[in-house]
Amino acid sequence: xxxxxxxxxxxxxxxxxxxxxxxxxxxxxxxxxxxxxxxxxxxxxxxxxxxxxxxxxxxxxxxxxxxxxxxxxxxxxxxxxxxxxxxxxxxxxxxxxxxxxxxxxxxxxxxxxxxxxxxxxxxxxxxxxxxxxxxxxxxxxxxxxxxxxxxxxxxxxxxxxxxxxxxxxxxxxxxxxxxxxxxxxxxxxxxxxxxxxxxxxxxxxxxxxxxxxxxxxxxxxxxxxxxxxxxxxxxxxxxxxxxxxxxxxxxxxxxxxxxxxxxxxxxxxx
Amino acid sequence: xxxxxxxxxxxxxxxxxxxxxxxxxxxxxxxxxxxxxxxxxxxxxxxxxxxxxxxxxxxxxxxxxxxxxxxxxxxxxxxxxxxxxxxxxxxxxxxxxxxxxxxxxxxxxxxxxxxxxxxxxxxxxxxxxxxxxxxxxxxxxxxxxxxxxxxxxxxxxxxxxxxxxxxxxxxxxxxxxxxxxxxxxxxxxxxxxxxxxxxxxxxxxxxxxxxxxxxxxxxxxxxxxxxxxxxxxxxxxxxxxxxxxxxxxxxxxxxxxxx
Numbered sequence: 322x323x324x325x326x327x328x329x330x331x332x333x334x335x336x337x338x339x340x341x342x343x344x345x346x347x348x349x350x351x352x353x354x355x356x357x358x359x360x361x362x363x364x365x366x367x368x369x370x371x372x373x374x375x376x377x378x379x380x381x382x383x384x385x386x387x388x389x390x391x392x393x394x395x396x397x398x399x400x401x402x403x404x405x406x407x408x409x410x411x412x413x414x415x416x417x418x419x420x421x422x423x424x425x426x427x428x429x430x431x432x433x434x435x436x437x438x439x440x441x442x443x444x445x446x447x448x449x450x451x452x453x454x455x456x457x458x459x460x461x462x463x464x465x466x467x468x469x470x471x472x473x474x475x476x477x478x479x480x481x482x483x484x485x486x487x488x489x490x491x492x493x494x495x496x497x498x499x500x501x502x503x504x505x506x507x508x509x510x511x512x513x514x515x516x517x518x519x520x521x522x523x524x525x526x527x528x529x530x531x532x533x534x535x536x537x538x539x540x541x542x543x544x545x546x547x548x549x550x551x552x553x554x555x556x557x558x559x560x561x562x563x564x565x566x567x568x569x570x571x572x573x574x575x576x577x578x579x580x581x582x583x584x585x586x587x588x589x590x591x
Numbered sequence: 592x593x594x595x596x597x598x599x600x601x602x603x604x605x606x607x608x609x610x611x612x613x614x615x616x617x618x619x620x621x622x623x624x625x626x627x628x629x630x631x632x633x634x635x636x637x638x639x640x641x642x643x644x645x646x647x648x649x650x651x652x653x654x655x656x657x658x659x660x661x662x663x664x665x666x667x668x669x670x671x672x673x674x675x676x677x678x679x680x681x682x683x684x685x686x687x688x689x690x691x692x693x694x695x696x697x698x699x700x701x702x703x704x705x706x707x708x709x710x711x712x713x714x715x716x717x718x719x720x721x722x723x724x725x726x727x728x729x730x731x732x733x734x735x736x737x738x739x740x741x742x743x744x745x746x747x748x749x750x751x752x753x754x755x756x757x758x759x760x761x762x763x764x765x766x767x768x769x770x771x772x773x774x775x776x777x778x779x780x781x782x783x784x785x786x787x788x789x790x791x792x793x794x795x796x797x798x799x800x801x802x803x804x805x806x807x808x809x810x811x812x813x814x815x816x817x818x819x820x821x822x823x824x825x826x827x828x829x830x831x832x833x834x835x836x837x838x839x840x841x842x843x844x845x846x847x848x849x850x
Contacts, residue, residue, distance in 0.1 A: 386756065413756070414756045416749070416752075416753060422771070423848055424774070436767065437758070437763050
């Protein structure tokens with residue numbers, strides 16, 4: 322199935338900064354220091370980094386749930402926060418927790434985005450049923466989320482994201498909390514479906530294996546939110562891919578030490 | 592392999608949907624209380640605690656159309672209160688300014704004792720039905736409002752962000768997420784208000800009404816008929832239990848998605 326908006330999901334990130342204010346002290350906390358990069362339509366990009374490096378914050382900015390403090394983030398030339406409604410039907414996210422609506426059956430959960438797009442009921446049911454079947458959930462259309470296992474719920478969440486055939490697919494630590502077998506199966510489904518659909522995919526993860534397995538481009542985020550490395554696996558020397566995991570790990574450890582030293586020095590100055 | 596295991600777990604979960612359960616324990620307690628009551632009635636004079644024989648003969652003679660009148664008053668007032676509470680809760684949820692201005696007013700309304708509202712209604716309004724409706728609505732609507740607003744605000748941020756990521760219209764945001772998520776709160780609020788309304792309507796009917804259970808109680812008191820008072824009380828309790836049972840049935844049907 323062709324994407325509804327294929328070749329329309331070029332992402333441009335320019336001088337992006339995001340600061341949060343602490344509720345108690347009122348101090349500003351830098352979540353994203355500075356990000357500049359471009360993702361071309363149809364690319365599959367994994368963003369890796371340690372906890373607190375601004376990966377999920379970046380994803381929220383990309384979804385348009387939050388506004389950048391400085392800089393710009395655009396998808397096909399438009400900003401997801403300011404042109405919020407423009408992206409209806411173009412963008413879908415798979416979150417860490419399945420975030421299914423507990424009062425809706427599996428089928429009704431998958432139908433939800435199509436309802437929001439005002440599609441006819443018959444089309445909603447046909448497409449949702451087809452996607453559930455594609456993800457191995459035939460026979461569970463009427464099951465409520467609490468009647469499904471964690472892996473099955475996440476499959477429903479995947480079906481819900483794919484059902485609108487979005488130009489841009491986002492995943493926020495979507496498979497990391499599941500057992501290894503289920504996680505690997507879901508990752509494979511995600512990659513296969515995204516490739517077949519020609520979707521642009523941005524996958525946020527803290528698992529390096531997952532990022533490497535996706536086989537596209539890896540953006541390594543340092544703390545606070547900046548790019549440590551931009552690795553394209555397609556052009557990366559084959560003989561070095563085997564030790565990529567170790568190299569990225571060293572990079573992240575060094576970054577963690579440096580940011581700790583900077584933090585301590587700043588504290589001492591105060 | 593692991594998928595087969597999770598599938599079988601899910602099948603078990605599907606089969607585990609429970610049918611409605613007979614309230615055995617509740618019936619046992621009620622029968623025990625009735626027996627205890629009868630024993631006490633043998634030990635004290637009948638004008639203090641009348642036996643079941645007297646109470647049942649009183650029941651047979653009571654104006655049972657009064658029950659329907661009281662129920663109609665309660666139902667009408669509760670529906671109006673719910674509609675009012677829901678409309679204001681939605682407005683308060685959507686606009687912070689509305690919430691900031693309405694919150695103190697609602698607190699004030701809720702702080703006024705029911706008896707004061709009854710007296711105000713007698714002083715302000717001539718028409719009896721309006722007086723009763725006024726008291727019920729002014730007491731129940733704020734409870735609905737506070738409960739519904741809490742329910743709406745309690746919708747998890749995760750679910751709100753999930754839905755927002757699909758860019759719903761404001762109407763869809765409400766109809767697809769906020770309202771369905773608030774259904775458990777709505778049902779609980781109905782239960783609370785039902786019990787509250789039945790108690791309040793009885794007191795309101797004591798003042799000025801010429802029909803309804805409250806009026807029946809006034810007559811019983813004027814006739815010094817303790818058996819009649821007990822009979823009316825029994826009817827009130829039965830009505831409340833039945834209404835709660837209906838609400839529980841609705842709740843079980845509407846909330847079968849809960850684990």
